[in-house]
Amino acid sequence: xxxxxxxxxxxxxxxxxxxxxxxxxxxxxxxxxxxxxxxxxxxxxxxxxxxxxxxxxxxxxxxxxxxxxxxxxxxxxxxxxxxxxxxxxxxxxxxxxxxxxxxxxxxxxxxxxxxxxxxxxxxxxxxxxxxxxxxxxxxxxxxxxxxxxxxxxxxxxxxxxxxxxxxxxx
Numbered sequence: 001x002x003x004x005x006x007x008x009x010x011x012x013x014x015x016x017x018x019x020x021x022x023x024x025x026x027x028x029x030x031x032x033x034x035x036x037x038x039x040x041x042x043x044x045x046x047x048x049x050x051x052x053x054x055x056x057x058x059x060x061x062x063x064x065x066x067x068x069x070x071x072x073x074x075x076x077x078x079x080x081x082x083x084x085x086x087x088x089x090x091x092x093x094x095x096x097x098x099x100x101x102x103x104x105x106x107x108x109x110x111x112x113x114x115x116x117x118x119x120x121x122x123x124x125x126x127x128x129x130x131x132x133x134x135x136x137x138x139x140x141x142x143x144x145x146x147x148x149x150x151x152x153x154x155x156x157x158x159x160x161x162x163x164x165x166x167x168x169x170x
Contacts, residue, residue: 015136022135031128031147035155037164038121045093047161048113048124054161057153072101106134107141124158126151 037044047054052061057077064072064084071087088110089097099110109130116123128151132138141147159165 019135019139022137022139025135025138025142027133027138028129028131029142029147031130031151032125033148033151033155034123034125035159036118036121036123037159037162039162039164041093041115041117041122043162044115044122044124044158045096047158048096049090049092055154055157057157067101106137107132124155126154 052058052075058075059078059080060076062074062076064074066072067086071090072084073086074082074084076082083100083105084102085098086101087096088099089095094115096113097110098113100108102108107130109128112127112129114125114127116125128147130141130147132141
């Protein structure tokens with residue numbers, strides 16, 4: 001019984017430390033990843049703007065009614081978490097800006113995807129301007145998951161979908 005009490009106290013102290021450190025981290029962050037593709041900008045654009053069935057972390061995508069003329073959809077991941085997104089800017093085939101459109105989540109922000117042609121295809125750069133409101137999530141994102149984790153998974157899946165070997169630019 002004594003060891004259980006010690007374990008509970010230890011876990012409570014760890015949780016308090018994580019929350020305290022999280023409160024000292026900034027709510028906003030900026031992270032970026034680039035990757036080179038052998039395909040044209042239009043070929044990459046067609047995949048990123050289309051259905052997300054090529055992404056292994058996404059179970060389903062539901063198209064929603066447009067809001068203020070913006071394309072809106074809900075992605076449900078493999079764990080069942082649903083996130084609603086909207087397209088903020090679309091400039092085919094060069095620039096796509098999307099944002100999380102669900103203010104009830106403990107995080108939010110935008111993803112800007114810019115496609116630049118080069119001599120062998122193109123380079124896709126993703127920039128995440130994120131906000132994490134919950135201090136524990138802030139700690140986990142900064143020290144456990146990393147700010148670029150989602151972008152890395154996305155780019156790896158995009159390379160697989162296009163049958164292209166990954167070439168990191170960042």
